[in-house]
Amino acid sequence: MGEVASQRVVTCHSLSNASGNSQAISIVLLGAGKVATHLAPALVQAGYNLRQVWSRTEGSARMLAEPLGISYTDDLTAVTDDADVYIVCVTDGALPEVAQEIVAHVQRSPHAPLFLHTAGSVPMDVWREAGANCYGILYPLQTFSKERVVAMREVSLFVEASDEASLTAVEALAHGLSDKVYWADSRRRSLLHVAAVFACNFTNAMYDAAHRLLASDDIPFDVLLPLIDETAAKVHALTPREAQTGPAVRGDEAVMQSHIQRLSDMPDLQVLYAQISKMIMNEKLIIKN
Amino acid sequence: MGEVASQRVVTCHSLSNASGNSQAISIVLLGAGKVATHLAPALVQAGYNLRQVWSRTEGSARMLAEPLGISYTDDLTAVTDDADVYIVCVTDGALPEVAQEIVAHVQRSPHAPLFLHTAGSVPMDVWREAGANCYGILYPLQTFSKERVVAMREVSLFVEASDEASLTAVEALAHGLSDKVYWADSRRRSLLHVAAVFACNFTNAMYDAAHRLLASDDIPFDVLLPLIDETAAKVHALTPREAQTGPAVRGDEAVMQSHIQRLSDMPDLQVLYAQISKMIMNEKLIIKN
Numbered sequence: 001m002g003e004v005a006s007q008r009v010v011t012c013h014s015l016s017n018a019s020g021n022s023q024a025i026s027i028v029l030l031g032a033g034k035v036a037t038h039l040a041p042a043l044v045q046a047g048y049n050l051r052q053v054w055s056r057t058e059g060s061a062r063m064l065a066e067p068l069g070i071s072y073t074d075d076l077t078a079v080t081d082d083a084d085v086y087i088v089c090v091t092d093g094a095l096p097e098v099a100q101e102i103v104a105h106v107q108r109s110p111h112a113p114l115f116l117h118t119a120g121s122v123p124m125d126v127w128r129e130a131g132a133n134c135y136g137i138l139y140p141l142q143t144f145s146k147e148r149v150v151a152m153r154e155v156s157l158f159v160e161a162s163d164e165a166s167l168t169a170v171e172a173l174a175h176g177l178s179d180k181v182y183w184a185d186s187r188r189r190s191l192l193h194v195a196a197v198f199a200c201n202f203t204n205a206m207y208d209a210a211h212r213l214l215a216s217d218d219i220p221f222d223v224l225l226p227l228i229d230e231t232a233a234k235v236h237a238l239t240p241r242e243a244q245t246g247p248a249v250r251g252d253e254a255v256m257q258s259h260i261q262r263l264s265d266m267p268d269l270q271v272l273y274a275q276i277s278k279m280i281m282n283e284k285l286i287i288k289n
Numbered sequence: 290m291g292e293v294a295s296q297r298v299v300t301c302h303s304l305s306n307a308s309g310n311s312q313a314i315s316i317v318l319l320g321a322g323k324v325a326t327h328l329a330p331a332l333v334q335a336g337y338n339l340r341q342v343w344s345r346t347e348g349s350a351r352m353l354a355e356p357l358g359i360s361y362t363d364d365l366t367a368v369t370d371d372a373d374v375y376i377v378c379v380t381d382g383a384l385p386e387v388a389q390e391i392v393a394h395v396q397r398s399p400h401a402p403l404f405l406h407t408a409g410s411v412p413m414d415v416w417r418e419a420g421a422n423c424y425g426i427l428y429p430l431q432t433f434s435k436e437r438v439v440a441m442r443e444v445s446l447f448v449e450a451s452d453e454a455s456l457t458a459v460e461a462l463a464h465g466l467s468d469k470v471y472w473a474d475s476r477r478r479s480l481l482h483v484a485a486v487f488a489c490n491f492t493n494a495m496y497d498a499a500h501r502l503l504a505s506d507d508i509p510f511d512v513l514l515p516l517i518d519e520t521a522a523k524v525h526a527l528t529p530r531e532a533q534t535g536p537a538v539r540g541d542e543a544v545m546q547s548h549i550q551r552l553s554d555m556p557d558l559q560v561l562y563a564q565i566s567k568m569i570m571n572e573k574l575i576i577k578n
Contacts, residue, residue, distance in 0.1 A: 092541060092543060092544055093541065093543060121544050121547055141512060141513070141515070141516055142519060143516060143520055143523065143532075143534045143535075144534065145523060145527065145532060147526070147527060147531070148519075148526065148527070150519060155515055156512045156513075156515055180512070180515070184508075188506055190547070190551060191502060191503070191505070191551065192503070192508065192512070193544075194548045194551050194552065194562075195499040195502040195503050195508075195513060196499070196513065196516055197548060197562070198495045198496075198502065198558075198562075199495060199496055199499035199513045199517055199520070200516050200520045200534070200535065201533065201534060201535030201538070201569070202495045202498075202561075202562075202565045203492045203495045203496070203517070203520050203521075204523075204524070204529050204532055204533050204534070205529075205565050205569050205572075206487045206488060206491045206492045206495060207487075207488055207492070207524050207529040207532075208529035208530055208533065208569075208572060209484075209487040209491075209568075210484040210485070210488035211528065211529045211530070213480060213484040213487065214481070216480070217477055217480050219473075219477065219480070219481065219484075221524070221528070221529075223430060223445045223469070223471060223481070224430070224445075224484060224485065225524070225525060226430070226431065226443045226444055226445055226469065227432060227445070227489050228488050228492070228524065229521055230431060230432055230437075230489075231432055231488070231493055231521070232517050232518055232521040234432065234434060234493075235493070235496050235510070235514070235517065237436070237437065238434065238436060238437070239500060240493055240494075240496040240497035240499075240500045240510075241497055242434070243432075243493055243496075244490065244493050244494070244497065245323065245432045245434060245489070245490060245493070246432075246486055246489065246490030247486065247490075249490070250380065252380065252381060252382065254381060254382060258410055259410070259479075259482070259483045259486060262479060262483050268567075268568050268571070269487075272491075272564060272568065273483075273486070273487075273491075275560070275564065276491045276494050276561070278557075279498075279557050279561065280490070280494050280497075283494075283497060
C-alpha cells in the first residue's frame with residue numbers, strides 16, 4: 001500500500017493544464033518578509049486564489065494578509081493542507097527547516113502539491129531533502145523594500161522544477177506574474193544572485209558612500225539623482241565597459257591622488273577608492289589587449 | 290596708461306544684464322571631448338551664439354563643429370578674441386596650459402571676457418594663475434559618453450565665479466542650459482566630484498563586475514536591467530541606507546561565504562565582495578548605535 005500510495009503522490013500536476021485559469025489555482029504563502037510582501041499582492045492581482053499567509057511572527061502575517069482580506073496564521077500545523085502551491089519566502093537560513101515542516105505537514109494529502117521557494121542561493125535540492133515530490137523555484141531578481149511598490153510584471157523571474165509537469169506549472173505561475181520569465185538551474189541561479197549583489201546591493205553601497213561624503217558638507221543627496229539615473233540608463237544602450245567614465249578609465253593619476261587625499265577622514269572609502277579604480281584600469285587594459 | 294587700462298579690464302560684465310537675451314552672448318568652446326560634445330549642442334539649442342570650437346586635434350574639432358554649422362580651428366592663436374565667454378572643457382592635466390594660452394591670447398582685448406572651465410577637481414584659482422580677470426566655473430555633474438544624448442536641462446550644474454558680475458553671468462548661462470543650478474566653491478566642487486565617482490563611475494564598475502560574472506556563464510546582462518533601474522529609482526524615495534538590501538545588511542554569513550567561494554576564479558571581485566560587504570555591515574552598525 002505504501003508503495004502504491006507514494007507512486008500516486010509523485011504524479012506532479014502541470015496546474016495550468018488542469019485548471020485552464022489562474023483563479024482555480026490555490027496558493028499558500030509562507031513568510032511575511034520583503035519578498036512575500038511584494039509577491040502576495042502580485043498573486044492576488046494576477047487572479048490567483050491566495051488562501052493563506054503563514055509567518056513565524058503573527059504580527060507580520062497579519063500585517064501582510066489583513067489588507068488583502070486573506071486568512072493568516074503563525075501556527076504551521078494550522079496551514080491549510082489542500083492548496084495547489086506552497087511558496088516559501090523565508091530567509092536562506094530558515095528555509096531548510098520550514099521546507100521540512102511544511103512538506104511533513106502537507107504531503108500526507110494525496111494531491112501532490114507544488115512546493116516552491118524564492119531564494120537566490122539555496123539549491124533546489126532543499127526540497128528533495130525535505131521529502132517533497134513536486135517542487136521548484138520561483139526566484140525574483142529584484143530588490144524589495146517594504147516601503148516601495150514594485151511592478152512585478154517588469155521583474156525577471158527565474159524558474160526551475162523537479163520534473164516537466166512541475167516546470168509547466170511554475171512557468172505558468174511565473175508568466176501570470178511577470179513578462180520576463182527565464183529558466184535557470186541552481187548553479188546559474190546562484191551566479192545570478194552574486195551578480196545581483198554587485199549590480200544592486202553594492203551599487204547601493206556606492207550610493208551610500210556618496211551620501212556620506214555629501215552629508216559631511218551638508219550637500220543634499222538629491223543633486224546626484226540625475227547622475228545616478230543616467231548611469232543606470234546608459235547600460236541599457238552600452239555595455240558597462242563602453243559606458244565607463246571617470247578618472248580611473250582616463251588613467252588620470254593626479255585626480256585619483258587628489259581624491260584619495262580628500263578621503264583621508266574616511267579610511268574605508270579611501271581603500272575602496274584605490275581598489276575599484278585599480279579594477280577599472282585593469283578592465284581597460286583587457287579591452288585594449 | 291598701463292594702470293588705467295588694467296583698471297578698465299577688470300570691470301567684469303554680468304552678461305545677462307548687458308544683453309537681455311542669450312542670442313547676443315557669443316561663446317567659444319575650447320575642447321572637443323565628452324563634455325564639449327554635450328555642451329556644444331546644448332548651447333546652440335539654448336540660443337547662444339556659439340562662434341567657434343577649438344581643439345588640439347583638428348579632426349575632433351571638425352567632428353563636433355561641422356554638424357552644428359560652427360567654425361573650428363586647431364590653432365589657438367586663430368581663436369576669435371572678441372567673444373563674451375570662453376569655456377574650456379579639456380582634461381584636468383591640460384587645463385592649466387590651455388588656460389594660460391587662451392588668457393594670454395584673448396585678454397589683450399579690452400572687453401574683459403568671462404573665462405570658464407567645466408572640471409570637477411580643478412580649483413578656480415587656475416584662472417587667476419593664468420592671469421584672467423573675470424572667470425568662473427560651470428561644472429556639470431553628469432556622466433557623458435559620446436554615444437549618448439543627455440538632457441542637459443536635467444543635469445545638475447555647479448557654478449562659481451571670481452566676482453559678483455561674473456557670477457551673475459555664469460548663473461544666467463547655467464539657467465539657460467539647465468533647471469538645476471547650484472553654487473559651489475572649489476572645495477565643495479571637488480567633494481561633489483569624489484561623490485560622483487562613487488555614485489557613477491564606481492556604480493558602473495559594479496555593473497561591469499556583474500556583466501563579467503554573467504558573461505562567464507553566457508547569461509545576457511539584460512536580465513539585470515530591471516534590478517539596476519529599481520536600485521536607482523529607490524534612492525529617489527529612500528536614503529541609500531534605508532534602501533540597502535542583500536546578504537550583508539541581513540548579516541547572512543552563510544550566503545556571503547558561498548558567494549565568496551563562488552568568486553574564486555575572479556580574485557579581484559572576491560576581495561571587493563568581502564570589502565564592500567564589510568562596509569555595508571559597518572554602516573548598519575552605525576544606524577543601530
